[in-house]
Amino acid sequence: MQSPRTQLSQAATSARQDYDVLVVGAGFAGMYMLYRLRRLGLRARVLEAGDGVGGTWYWNRYPGARCDVESVQYSYQFSPELEQEWTWSERYATQPEILRYANHVSERFDLRRDIQFGTRVVSAVYDDAAARWTLTTGTGESFAAPFCVMATGCLSATNRPRIPGLDDFDGPVHHTGEWPHEGVDFSGQRVGVIGTGSSAIQSIPVIAQQAGHLYVFQRTPHYTVPAHNAPLAPDYVRAIKAEYRSLRARAKQMFSGIDFRINPSSALAVDAQTREREYESRWEYGGTTFMGAFSDLLFDRDSNETAAEFVRGKIRSIVRDPKVAHALSPRDIIGCKRLCVDTDYYATFNRPNVTLVDVTEAPIERITPAGVRADGRDYALDALVLATGFDAMTGALNRIDIRGQGGRALKDKWREGPKSYLGLMVAGFPNLFTVTGPGSPSVLTNMLPSIEQHVDWIADCIEYLRVRGIARIEPTVEAQEAWVEHVREVAGPNLRSVCSSWYIGANVPGKPRVFMPYIGGFPQYVARCEEIVAAGYAGFDLGPSRAPR
Numbered sequence: 001m002q003s004p005r006t007q008l009s010q011a012a013t014s015a016r017q018d019y020d021v022l023v024v025g026a027g028f029a030g031m032y033m034l035y036r037l038r039r040l041g042l043r044a045r046v047l048e049a050g051d052g053v054g055g056t057w058y059w060n061r062y063p064g065a066r067c068d069v070e071s072v073q074y075s076y077q078f079s080p081e082l083e084q085e086w087t088w089s090e091r092y093a094t095q096p097e098i099l100r101y102a103n104h105v106s107e108r109f110d111l112r113r114d115i116q117f118g119t120r121v122v123s124a125v126y127d128d129a130a131a132r133w134t135l136t137t138g139t140g141e142s143f144a145a146p147f148c149v150m151a152t153g154c155l156s157a158t159n160r161p162r163i164p165g166l167d168d169f170d171g172p173v174h175h176t177g178e179w180p181h182e183g184v185d186f187s188g189q190r191v192g193v194i195g196t197g198s199s200a201i202q203s204i205p206v207i208a209q210q211a212g213h214l215y216v217f218q219r220t221p222h223y224t225v226p227a228h229n230a231p232l233a234p235d236y237v238r239a240i241k242a243e244y245r246s247l248r249a250r251a252k253q254m255f256s257g258i259d260f261r262i263n264p265s266s267a268l269a270v271d272a273q274t275r276e277r278e279y280e281s282r283w284e285y286g287g288t289t290f291m292g293a294f295s296d297l298l299f300d301r302d303s304n305e306t307a308a309e310f311v312r313g314k315i316r317s318i319v320r321d322p323k324v325a326h327a328l329s330p331r332d333i334i335g336c337k338r339l340c341v342d343t344d345y346y347a348t349f350n351r352p353n354v355t356l357v358d359v360t361e362a363p364i365e366r367i368t369p370a371g372v373r374a375d376g377r378d379y380a381l382d383a384l385v386l387a388t389g390f391d392a393m394t395g396a397l398n399r400i401d402i403r404g405q406g407g408r409a410l411k412d413k414w415r416e417g418p419k420s421y422l423g424l425m426v427a428g429f430p431n432l433f434t435v436t437g438p439g440s441p442s443v444l445t446n447m448l449p450s451i452e453q454h455v456d457w458i459a460d461c462i463e464y465l466r467v468r469g470i471a472r473i474e475p476t477v478e479a480q481e482a483w484v485e486h487v488r489e490v491a492g493p494n495l496r497s498v499c500s501s502w503y504i505g506a507n508v509p510g511k512p513r514v515f516m517p518y519i520g521g522f523p524q525y526v527a528r529c530e531e532i533v534a535a536g537y538a539g540f541d542l543g544p545s546r547a548p549r
């Protein structure tokens with residue numbers, strides 16, 4: 001007779017669902033991963049916490065949410081047919097349009113049948129002897145496969161501020177990254193928005209139009225440039241569709257993976273009038289290409305200051321109250337925190353129903369049942385919006401109990417900051433891949449091409465192993481250390497590494513301060529990944545072998 005323990009473990013094994021590859025997340029990364037794995041003839045299962053595809057665009061439904069990369073570039077390029085049949089309606093797509101696109105992709109490629117929605121993965125444990133990953137969900141379901149791909153996103157774990165009394169607030173509290181699907185009606189209400197990053201800067205002008213009164217609690221002013229969003233003219237769309245291949249090829253040669261013009265000159269090499277003209281034309285054009293006005297804006301503080309002062313001048317010219325204009329004007333490096341892109345952000349502070357509450361000097365004291373206590377005053381509120389961002393890059397991974405060889409937890413290994421090889425794999429965690437993980441260009445680039453490049457690399461790697469009957473791949477500690485050092489080294493001269501941004505984990509109390517993305521540029525990074533493969537996966541331990549398929 002079997003012992004109860006054996007019976008239990010057999011029951012667990014029979015309940016466990018086995019696959020070739022498990023993928024966590026059904027955003028743009030998870031969907032394309034599934035597509036590629038299927039084409040390799042592999043049995044893959046995607047586990048997704050939400051009830052639909054789209055990842056960040058599924059969750060971030062706050063008013064005014066849009067992408068700040070132009071829609072014709074923020075789209076998949078793996079399928080020329082998809083490119084031709086889908087037509088973007090605006091220069092910068094809204095969240096609902098991007099979500100429609102994600103849904104269209106999932107239907108067009110019949111992806112849903114292999115995605116299990118409403119399924120949050122809580123742990124991922126590697127069994128060395130069996131060379132398998134076992135994933136357990138919040139409801140206790142269990143899935144196993146030799147390979148696991150974390151397509152969990154860089155900005156998906158929300159950062160809830162630790163402000164005293166937050167749970168005591170009587171009204172509704174909405175985080176921009178977990179916005180109610182049914183929408184929120186702020187008509188006539190007193191609304192408080194905490195935060196002034198990209199999500200706040202997009203939502204504030206829209207909420208202000210609806211709210212009775214809007215209070216914006218600003219801890220740090222952020223730079224923002226106008227989007228100048230507009231519907232796309234049919235002729236423009238036709239022209240783009242006709243030249244998609246060359247547009248994509250040009251974008252791949254750019255540092256950010258986005259096709260745009262960078263002025264090769266230094267801001268200090270031209271006279272003040274020429275400089276002003278360049279900034280003015282970039283401001284008029286709109287969008288983050290503003291930072292391409294001169295080539296050294298992110299390397300030379302004096303150059304950077306000319307761009308920063310130009311934007312401050314714009315704030316002074318738009319915002320009527322000089323005190324408010326001053327408070328809205330950032331003093332630090334432009335582009336250090338991610339440059340925001342807005343529609344009418346600064347002008348919104350001219351509205352009589354909008355008040356800027358500057359909490360730069362003294363933090364918000366507490367949240368009370370009736371509102372926010374800050375700046376020596378009580379602000380009575382009906383609703384609170386937390387536009388407080390994300391535990392970026394590592395948050396989504398660390399919230400899963402990931403255990404590699406010898407039961408070592410990833411979050412323990414990353415206690416001093418994330419370490420990975422190429423942002424793709426971690427030593428001690430065989431056969432576990434991270435799409436756009438820390439140490440890869442990811443958030444410094446157009447996410448879609450970065451995602452596609454990683455997914456292609458991972459799919460090719462799995463195929464390489466299968467064809468050769470290799471059961472296991474893992475980076476060597478030496479290769480990982482060398483890559484981490486390289487990531488640190490290239491970040492050094494870049495001004496982006498010097499301020500308190502989420503790039504270095506500064507927005508989450510207690511998070512180690514490490515510049516997480518790779519800032520060496522998309523083309524350089526891709527070339528490195530390709531060299532490593534060409535050298536037979538240099539820097540990786542491969543083995544042991546089993547019978548080739």
Ligand code: N01
Nearest residue numbers: 066067068161195196197198199200219220338387388389
């Ligand atoms: O988050 P953020 P986000 N008390 O971290 C403040 C992408 N994105 O969701 O700067 C008071 O930028 C915090 O203050 P400070 C994009 O990559 C893209 O806006 O830390 N304030 C800051 O003002 C973006 O960069 C798009 O001093 C507190 C704000 O909350 C990233 O997501 C749209 C606080 C958080 O800003 C994150 O943007 C939206 C506290 N305790 C987002 N804690 C597009 O594509 C935090 N803050 C357009």
